[in-house]
Amino acid sequence: MDAIVKTLTRKTDEDRRPTVSEAEEAVRTLLRFIGDDPEREGLLDTPARVVKAYGELFSGYEASVEDVLGRTFEEVAGYDDIVLVRDIPFFSHCEHHMVPIIGKAHVGYLPDGRVLGLSKIARTVEVFARRLQTQESITAQIAHAIDAHLKPKGVAVLIEADHMCMAMRGVQKLGASTLTSTFTGAFKTEPREQARFMSMVRGFNYPA
Numbered sequence: 001m002d003a004i005v006k007t008l009t010r011k012t013d014e015d016r017r018p019t020v021s022e023a024e025e026a027v028r029t030l031l032r033f034i035g036d037d038p039e040r041e042g043l044l045d046t047p048a049r050v051v052k053a054y055g056e057l058f059s060g061y062e063a064s065v066e067d068v069l070g071r072t073f074e075e076v077a078g079y080d081d082i083v084l085v086r087d088i089p090f091f092s093h094c095e096h097h098m099v100p101i102i103g104k105a106h107v108g109y110l111p112d113g114r115v116l117g118l119s120k121i122a123r124t125v126e127v128f129a130r131r132l133q134t135q136e137s138i139t140a141q142i143a144h145a146i147d148a149h150l151k152p153k154g155v156a157v158l159i160e161a162d163h164m165c166m167a168m169r170g171v172q173k174l175g176a177s178t179l180t181s182t183f184t185g186a187f188k189t190e191p192r193e194q195a196r197f198m199s200m201v202r203g204f205n206y207p208a
């Protein structure tokens with residue numbers, strides 16, 4: 001019986017995660033595909049470098065938002081107003097063309113007793129950005145992850161980003177930026193809270 005279950009659940013060859021050397025071979029194939037020679041001196045170490053770089057650029061697949069958002073704290077002297085971390089820079093890659101999305105995330109929430117370490121907000125952005133993405137998905141994933149783990153009165157996420165697939169190729173519109181937002185709780189139901197979030201993102205530029 002065990003053997004049958006094992007056979008049925010055994011991953012097929014296609015499901016298996018490729019090895020490092022298989023990934024490097026795929027890079028060599030792409031190098032040949034674009035018309036270059038993977039055997040020339042300058043490209044000899046490139047497949048290994050690309051695979052290593054991919055480990056960093058797509059580290060979000062290994063990262064867990066549960067680990068990042070697992071620790072919250074309460075001792076904030078009764079503070080219960082908006083907490084906003086704005087201008088969080090990120091690099092992602094679009095899932096359609098695998099080229100960069102370069103953007104900034106503004107993430108706010110209205111605490112309900114508990115708060116997050118501020119760095120954990122930026123780390124949450126990293127977890128989702130370092131995967132193949134659409135801008136809409138990153139925006140929604142950040143908002144819903146914070147909502148689920150912290151259970152605040154509301155979460156607001158605004159993302160502004162430039163898509164290199166629209167700048168370097170295709171329609172070639174360098175400088176066109178895309179804005180996406182997700183609001184939960186009070187930010188969704190109360191226009192005043194949403195407006196306050198937007199004015200904090202845009203408005204308060206304290207003199208240096």
Ligand SMILES: Nc1nc2c(ncn2[C@@H]2O[C@H](COP(=O)(O)OP(=O)(O)OP(=O)(O)O)[C@@H](O)[C@H]2O)c(=O)[nH]1
Pocket residue numbers: 094095096133134135136163165166169170171
């Ligand atoms: N909604 C959304 N679309 C995206 C995002 N990133 C890239 N795209 C779009 O995905 C679409 C893919 O369209 P296709 O027609 O299948 O691909 P394509 O022929 O390469 O399209 P062009 O970019 O218009 O040349 C394009 O319109 C891209 O601009 C994103 O984050 N969100």
Ligand SMILES: [Zn+2]
Pocket residue numbers: 094095096097098099163165166
């Ligand atoms: Zn794209």
